[in-house]
Amino acid sequence: MEDHKRALINQMAARIDLYDSGEISLPKLVEDLRGLFEAADPRELSIRDSFEETWTELDAESELRTEAWAPPGLADDAHLREILQRLRSWIEWCGLAF
Structure with missing residues (x-):
């Protein structure tokens, strides 16, 4: 996975942290995670699935x-x-596997 794609996926962990701290709502988290994933546009089927x-x-x-x-x-x-x-495990897996 390219570095900029990996960086976008890693930003997902920061968004989860914001949710955990009460700074963003669950619907906002859902929206942000989808947006970051789409921006990263991983091609690997296992990652997407x-x-x-x-x-x-x-x-x-x-x-x-x-x-x-x-x-x-x-x-x-x-x-x-x-x-x-x-989701946190998935983010870590993406960072280590690619």
Whole structure:
């Protein structure tokens, strides 16, 4: 992976940190991660697929917290923490593997 692409992916960890500190909302995190991923435009199928799988779960968890159609109580804080940890692991994997 090219250095500028790796730098964009590494910025994802900083965005997760901002979410963890309460500086940005979950919907903003979801949007920012998608934007950084698209800007990085990784060509490797394994990178794309693994991001898409985890990001889709994050987006769904965000919707459970923000959409009017979502019944109260479906959002799962433990699941959200696990998704964020998988994203951090994905970022580390991208940095080491490429």
